[in-house]
Amino acid sequence: MDASNYLYISALLFTIGAVGVVVRRNAIVVFMCIELMLNAANLSFVTFSRINGNLDGQVMAFFTMVVAACEVVVGLAIIVAIYRSRRSASVDDASLLKR
C-alpha cells in the first residue's frame, strides 16, 4: 500500500464535506460538514509530513486544529444567537437581507 492512499481518502472526505455544506439545511449539520473538511485537510497535512519526512506538516495540522476550535466556538455562539431571535436553526430562515 502506498502512503498516498491516505491522500485519496482525504480528498473523498473533503468532497463529502463540501456536498454536505451545500445540501444540508440545518446550520449545525452544515457546521459539522465544515469540520469534516478541516479534518480531511489535516489528514493530508499529516500524510504529506510523512511523505516528505519532516514534521512541518504536523505543526500545520496542529495549528489547523486550534483554528477549527476557535471557529466552532464562535460559530456555535452565532447559531445560538440566531436561534434566540428567530427560533430556528435552519440556514434558510436567516434571510433578512434578501427580503
Add this chain to the structure above:
Amino acid sequence: MMQLALEVGQTATPEAVMFWILGPLAVVAALAMLLVKKAVHSAILMAFVMVVLAVFYIAQDAVFLGIVQVVVYTGAVMMLFLFILMLVGVDSSDSLTETIKGLRPIAITAALGFGGLMVSLLGRATLGRDAVGLSAANADGNVEGIGYLLFSRFVWPFEVISALLVTAALGAMVLAHQPRSSKKSTQRQQSINRFRGESLATAAGLPAPGVYARHNAVDVPALLPDGTPAPNSVNASLKARGDMLDSNTFDLKKISTQVEEEK
C-alpha cells in the same frame, strides 16, 4: 520491522489491513452523515469519522496529533456540538426536503467533478514517489520534534494563534450574552407578591401536576377535589409548547370496571 518497511517507502502489512478496513468505513460514515435525517445521528457519525482519523494519524507516526485529535475533536468539539444540539432542539430544519430547486443534482455533479479532479491531481503529484517516512524526524520522539518546531521556527504563528484563541473566547461570550429584560425579583418582593397579590388562593403555592399510574405526568394537570382539572398546576413553558395533556382522559369513569367471568 515496522521501521524497515517505512524506510523503503511502502507501508507495513498491518497498516494496509487497518487502512482498508477503516478507510471505507470512514467514507461510508461520512456519506451517511449527509443522508441521515436527525442532526444527533450526524454528530455520532462525525465522531466516528474523527476517531478513525485519529487512528490514521497514529498509524502515520503522528502520535501527538492522534491524541490531540481524540481529546480536542471527539472530546471537546463534538461535545460542544451535542450540547448546542440539545440547547437548540431538534426542529423541522432536520428534514431532507430540497428547499432550493435543482440544488441537489448540481451539488452532486459538482462534487463528482471536484472529487475526480482532486484524486487525479493527487495521483499525478505523488505517483511513483517513495514516502520518506518519519523515523529520522521522530528520532528524539514525536512530541519533542513538534515542540522543537513550535518554539523555534513557528514561534510567531504560535503566539498569534494564542491571541486568536483569546479573541474567540471573548467573541463567544459577547455573542452568547443576553442582558436581563426585567429586574430579578428579590425574595422580599416574591413574598409581597404572594400575600398581597390578586388573591390569597395561591399563597400556599400552586397545586402539583397530577401523577397518574397510567402516565408519567408533569404534563397532566391535577384534578381538583370537585373533579375539574387545574391548568395552573402544569409548568407554564410546557403549556406554551402545547405539551399539556387533557386530564379528562385519565378520568376513572372512562375505564371499564366490568369483570368478565373466567371459564
